[in-house]
Amino acid sequence: MPEVTDEVVVIVGAGQAGGRCALALRSEGFTGRITLIGSEPHPPYERPPLSKAVLKGAEGEAGLFLDPDGGWQGIDLRTGETVVALDCAGRRVITAAGERIAYDHLVLATGGRPRDLPVPGGEHARTLRSLDDSLALKARLTPGLRLAIIGGGVIGMEVAATATELGCAVTVIEAGARVMARILPPETSTWLAAKHAAAGVTVLTGIAVQEIREDSGGLAIHLRDSAGESRVVVADLVVSAIGILPASELVPAANRGPSGGILTDSAGRVPGLAGVFAAGDVAESWNPHLGREQRLETWRNADRQPRAIARSITGEATEHAELPWMWSDQLGHNIQVVGLWAEGARTVARGEGGEMLFWLDDDGAVAGGVLLDRGRERRFLEKLVEGKVRADPAKLADSAIPLKALV
Ligand SMILES: Cc1cc2nc3c(=O)[nH]c(=O)nc-3n(C[C@H](O)[C@H](O)[C@H](O)COP(=O)(O)OP(=O)(O)OC[C@H]3O[C@@H](n4cnc5c(N)ncnc54)[C@H](O)[C@@H]3O)c2cc1C
Known part of the structure; x- marks a missing residue:
């Protein structure tokens, strides 16, 4: 395991991606200083239950936190602090209190903020x-x-x-x-x-x-x-609930993409800003699966991308190739979506109640799908999408043929 002792990593945004990056740096053997700065009063936590079990009162907040025992492995966790500016030339972040904190590597994991409702009242x-x-x-x-x-x-x-x-x-x-x-x-x-x-x-x-x-x-x-x-x-x-705007204002406009996120390569590096990475909802990253930059507002992206960045900081540049996946739980149903829906795409339904629905790209390859209460099939669907498999639509639609057999 690599050992890096004298370097400093500053992470801005103590949400899921920021917290995961800090913990992953430690598990990758980084023994230098890690400063994790977040505006919220809480240590890093995961958000999916906020609209589900926590809102319903079925789950307390204790289970949300990324480091349940709260020890944070010697990470300098600063909650209730906001970074207001970057000095990229001098490799420093500047907090609202005016503190200038030096970094060797900077990870921007600032997520997004709900859009304001643009109407009177x-x-x-x-x-x-x-x-x-x-x-x-x-x-x-x-x-x-x-x-x-x-x-x-x-x-x-x-x-x-x-x-x-x-x-x-x-x-x-x-x-x-x-x-x-x-x-x-x-x-x-x-x-x-x-x-x-x-x-x-x-x-x-x-x-x-x-x-x-x-x-x-x-x-x-x-x-x-x-x-x-x-x-x-x-x-x-x-x-x-009309969506979020990425909290990307810390980087120059030239580093922001069409969706307002922070542009990165597939390893999460921000081109032109030495030592700077971006992860999670704020990152508009080159996605090898999609062949374009894409911002993903999903739990899995906020979990995996920071881990890849931690590996890049401690060892070799590590590409992160996220196949989009999200889930939602509503009214006793579990909905899982693999890939990004493209309006107008040809769809193929499987099962009487449409338990699985696939969509195809222009070449007839499976580009994505929805699983309704069929989460166990996800790994096979992911393989179909990852492999851009041109499955016969009649077989895709036939629930007598296991999805596994089409991979
Ligand atoms: C209610 C809800 C339900 C969800 N359900 C699902 C689901 O079912 N499935 C799924 O896949 N995904 C779901 N998501 C999405 C998932 O939670 C997000 O993709 C994930 O939280 C993104 O993590 P992040 O760390 O990038 O951003 P965030 O979690 O937003 O964290 C960013 C943090 O940075 C802080 N910050 C911002 N700017 C600064 C600054 N300048 N200085 C210091 N701190 C700063 C913010 O205060 C925030 O705490 C849900 C999200 C929400 C809100």
């Missing part, structure tokens, strides 16, 4: 990103509460599922034509919207928020659809 909407957000929201989710969720993406739909299970009267307001449209093929969106409707969620699509006004009956959300028809939904609580 948008400030009445809450967002869900942090543990504190989740605990505050949980305290409000009592039976009978009228909850309006703006945005039918993964976070919005998970909050809708959890809140409806807690007895809230939930309305989802989605401006696009269907829910989770960025991630799911139309067939699965339709299936999911029907599950929510059956559970009592009102799912409104193709309708945009114009304004939120406080009135005596609650918060009046003024909506308009594409035909110009207006309507008002009144709620006690509004949650906005």
